Amino acid sequence: MGFLDQISKTLTQGVDRAKFEADKFQKTTRLQGEVNEFRRQVDMKLMELGQRAYDLQRAGQISAPSITELAAAVDQLRSTLVMKEEELKVSQNDVFEEPMTPAGVAPSQQVPIAYDTPPAAPPAAPPAAGLKACASCGFQMPATAMFCPSCGTRTA
Numbered sequence: 001m002g003f004l005d006q007i008s009k010t011l012t013q014g015v016d017r018a019k020f021e022a023d024k025f026q027k028t029t030r031l032q033g034e035v036n037e038f039r040r041q042v043d044m045k046l047m048e049l050g051q052r053a054y055d056l057q058r059a060g061q062i063s064a065p066s067i068t069e070l071a072a073a074v075d076q077l078r079s080t081l082v083m084k085e086e087e088l089k090v091s092q093n094d095v096f097e098e099p100m101t102p103a104g105v106a107p108s109q110q111v112p113i114a115y116d117t118p119p120a121a122p123p124a125a126p127p128a129a130g131l132k133a134c135a136s137c138g139f140q141m142p143a144t145a146m147f148c149p150s151c152g153t154r155t156a
């Protein structure tokens, strides 16, 4: 009997333990949710405050240098954002160019491809100012380009 009692007791403890863990999980999950919600509300109010401070600074009603600096940083980031959005649009409109077959049956060719020597510029020419060559295919692209427009290799 002692043995069975032992098992029974162990099982009961197991159930208590499981219930405890389940309750604890439920409670911590609820509290974590509340903490996250309050954090979100604090962040939202800070954003509102920031927007308000930005507007007041632009209206000339706040002259604190730190606010001026932050407002300028926001303007800078926004103009970079506009550029990146343009870059994204261009990237989204990129279409895949079929690679040329060795037989030389080239499809319509609008973008010069490196191993097909372009008529005007010799491939060995040093890159013009503001341009860089793709490490993979040699395509000349703006120095600011992050991906080769010809072959898609990442350049940065």
Ligand SMILES: [Zn+2]
Pocket (backbone or CB within 6 Å): 134, 135, 136, 137, 138, 139, 148, 149, 150, 151, 152, 153
């Ligand atoms: Zn390339």
